[in-house]
Amino acid sequence: MARRRTLRPDEEELWRAVARTARPLHSHPMFVKSVEAAAQFTPDPPKAPAKPRLPHFRLGEKAQTAARHDLAPALQTGLNDAPLQMDARTHGKMTRGKLLPEARIDLHGLTLAEAHPELIRFVLNAQSAGLRLVLVITGKGKRGVDTGPIPQRMGALKHQVPQWLRLPPLGPAVLQVTEAHLKHGGSGAYYVYLRRR
Known part of the structure; x- marks a missing residue:
């Protein structure tokens, strides 16, 4: 789907001039109102870009905090927490x-x-x-041969x-x-x- 862009002032003036000269194909009131609404349409001012969720990161820079992904807690922890x-x-x-x-x-x-x-x-x-x-x-x-990407216990x-x-x-x-x-x-x-x- 194409993104709608905002019109420059000269393009907006041209659009209004064309919209005023346009004649409806049907004389139904609904179509007349839509053409009039299109002629009076003014686009919203552009929004400021969204703030990124992550801090700025340059290639080669070390991460601020190392995330530890321990999917299963240590066995001793599980026994002690029982x-x-x-x-x-x-x-x-x-x-x-x-x-x-x-x-x-x-x-x-x-x-x-x-x-x-x-x-x-x-x-x-x-x-x-x-x-x-x-x-x-x-x-x-004892540690066996670890050939896969997932570490073995x-x-x-x-x-x-x-x-x-x-x-x-x-x-x-x-x-x-x-x-x-x-x-x-x-x-x-x-x-x-x-x-x-």
Whole structure:
């Protein structure tokens, strides 16, 4: 669609002279009024250009603030932000490594397909045996070959196990999940505090 431009004063005067001599094709009052309105039309004054939303930027200049695009927060942040479901005193002892896990499972080296049923079996058996604190060792993971444009997270089990522990059938059995103390595996293991049956 063509943009309408404003008329210069000499063009506007010419337009009015032509509009005065024009005769309507039809004698209908609507057409007569439109021709008269066109003859009396005066365009609006030009508007000032809009102010740019972004500050001026020259090629080669460094950005003022570096935008960080973190689509998924760190795993530790998600676990720490989870509401505390258990006794605060017991939780403090657990995170400081003062409570000893009553059972442990090592998922190190297993694939996701192998680890998921093992984790379900272990947690449900531990809860039925009356255990409260168990240790799930996932390992920290190793960096694989990153060939794509989207960065891959390190440690598939490390990121998947907390999700499995929130979903059924394990969700109703688990009260709290936190990262283990350094003497029990640190960021490569999780404390899983179970509900009583």
